[in-house]
Amino acid sequence: MGRHSSMPDGYGSATADPRPRSRGRTVAIATALVLVVAAGTALAIRSDLLGIGDGCDGSVSLGVMASPDVAPALRDAADRVHEQKITSDGNCLDITVTASESYKVAETLRRQGDRSDFQVWVPDSSLWIKRVTQNSKAVPVTAAGTFASSPIGVGMVPSAAKSFGWPNKTYSWTELTGAAMEGDAVRLGAADPARSATGLLALTKLSAAAQKSGDGDGTEAAAMAKVLAQRTSDNDGQLMDTVARDSSGTEAGNPRRNEALIVSEQAAFTHNAEVGDDGALDLFYPKDGSPALDYPFSLVDESALTTDESRAALRFMTLLSAPDGRSIMEKHGFRTEDTSSPETVAAQAGGRSPQPYAEPSADPATDEQVEQTLGMWTITVQSARITTVVDASGSMGNLVPNRGQSRMEVTKASMLAALRTFTPEDEIGLWEFSTHLDGNRDYKRLVPTERLGDRKGAGTQLDRLNAAFTSLQPVPDGATGLYDTTLAAYQEATSGYRNGKFNALVVVTDGKNEDPGSISRSNLISRLEELSDPERPVPLIAIAVGPDTDKDEIEQIAAATGGSGHLVNDPADIQEVILNAIIKAGARTN
Structure with a gap:
């Protein structure tokens, strides 16, 4: 294919540069x-x-x-x-x-x-x-500037690249990955976006492109993430070890070997320099722009x-x-600021005209997009372990304006809708709280936190949760025992931490703490900080419903665990808030 196995030397002398200082x-x-x-x-x-x-x-x-x-x-x-x-x-x-x-x-x-x-x-x-x-x-880390960059694309072994029309046919990110995934057309590997900037930037670009094409609810992006997760390597180095040596025949057909990889140009450059023409990659540069590593x-x-x-x-x-x-x-x-043309580097990496190797990403990802994508990846490829704690105080019986239903009824409907988004591998549990629900305790464990697919007796954990959520009712004259309940639930959530899962505690309340015999807010926050462990993160997602809550209070309490506090005026919004909060928390726990 006309490549050379040695590094290109067409960059001029290392000691002489006739160009003016840039x-x-x-x-x-x-x-x-x-x-x-x-x-x-x-x-x-x-x-x-x-x-x-x-x-x-x-x-x-x-x-x-x-x-x-x-x-x-x-x-x-x-x-x-x-x-x-x-x-x-x-x-x-x-x-x-x-x-x-x-x-x-x-x-x-x-x-x-x-x-x-x-x-x-x-x-x-x-x-x-x-x-x-x-x-x-x-x-503290102070970024002083960048001196190199490398765009990200999709490298394929020659037989796969030829079937995709390389180099004459160009694709957008969604077209390229969609075609690769369709009917197992080519085995596509990527590095874990939680551990690889290459994987995360590419997935962010994919998610943004899918959203522009009408994927408003993120379904298509999540589906792509699930497919990518099936062939994900821990890091970029391990990913490069998975590529098939195309010309050997046997490796190209080995289902454990990848025929395509999401890689940086520099990674493809180094790979091709090491293997020479025998096993070199051809590189696709998506036409909607390649995000880049910036060093x-x-x-x-x-x-x-x-x-x-x-x-x-x-x-x-x-x-x-x-x-x-x-x-x-x-x-x-690597590309540098003064590279007059990336053609030499791109050629060694497997790029050929008319692949748009000179085009930077038109819309660099925002911090919010990157965080959203990382959170989506976390909850898509990892199962979750989440305990939900719902306020059952008397005020939950108050009517929601313009709905004709109580806060509890609307809350239950929203929580049940959220429950349907989880898989049988996820672990979900349910508590309720008010004051003195179980002797002197302000809380009661209704359903232990277990796999939704687990079957006990005639039904599954999901069946038990559906029944428990449906039966929730406000406690007449019950007050809000928020502090003691939050501490007890967080103690149990941290002691029951599951490695390899996204662990979290969700607390929904419509009021401030009303138990005069409970611990103070400052003591609660101190205890939560003591229990919180960055090595075993369990973020608290606190959701305040209605006008009687204190947003500052729940934000302070949640922040002690690395979690987040949210205020919703309409309980119907709880489902969306929970899912978005889980996505953001998933990004922070990686």
Whole structure:
């Protein structure tokens, strides 16, 4: 197919660049200078800051934690620094590059784990920076800029690509994946969107495209997610190991091997360079635009860095944005700001004209779209374990304006509708609460939290729940025992945590706490914070119904668990609120 197994070398000399200095490089340097000044370092522009030193007054160590795909290129850049004795303020740079999956590093930083061996983090996507900064208690991470990118497409073994009309036929994301999934036309693999920016960005693009084409309720997107989940690998590296060697014949027909993969251009580039023509991928670039990995250069706990470390980080980032650095990145299959044409990289990755490899994504995903997609993925591919707790105080008998039904009747109908969206593998339970429902307890367990498909006696768990929801009635003169109930339910939900499932507690109430003998709000919040464990997340989804509730109160209580509080004026909206809250909570627990 005319490919070469070696890396392309048509990028010019690493030491000479006749082009004028670009605005992109100027911006990168200026940004870095601002960052160092902001960190309290008075930076004097010296002649050796951007040049090569003749010797070293000393050395400064810099640890760089990088995504596995970009780590080899960064090591080459670090070797160049060592070979040329590039200095920062007279100090030689001792740069150590360690490869680690971005999702693992993000979790370490979110939970304030040990990061003593690195001062710079280069994940494959800014998504991970946002994941860390969502937690106010996380280790601070400062994105200083990007120096490389790689668009995402669908790579296929040649026999599959030929059947899809490559390279002359172009597809949108939904057309391409839909055709691949239709009738098992081709075995399509992807990396887990909860652990892979490539998988998440592609699925987000798919979901957005499906919504534009009329998938208002997300049914089509969820169906695609379920199909993708059947051939999902834990991470991008494992995904590349699943591709069939097409020319061998036997592997192409092996049902365990994938004939198509959702991959970055750089991953396809590296794969093709390793295998040569025998087993190389052809790459489709969807015509509605390819989302891209952007490789942010980030400082970890910037305020704790020494002056020498800050300047060393600045020096290294400057090199990556300079001609030498760009050359190294492009030779490893990355695009840079100054790549005049992506044709050489795309060709090695399996792209051919008229595939639209030069077209960026027209509509980059918003943070909200990414979060929505991640939550959808979580609840689609993982079964859930959810305990629902419903207010049965006397005020639930009040009529809902313009409906002619009580709050309880409308609430039950909405909860039953929500129940129908779960599968037999999901675990759902039901409590009710008021005051003194069970002796001195304000709550009563009506149905234990078990699999909906489990059968006991004549019916299933789903049958028992339907009957229990239907029989809920307001307790005459019953008050709202919210605090004690919430604590007891959360204690049980956390003690019954199930690994591999989405665990949550849903509390629906139409009033404020009215039990004078209960614990205080501050004590409740403290206890919930003690029980909450990021390693075993159980978000509380609190829903306040009607005008007698306190939205601030339920938001404070829910926030103590990493959950969310919601106010609805009409109980009929409970179903939608629950499902949306579960989706958002699913995104946060990943």
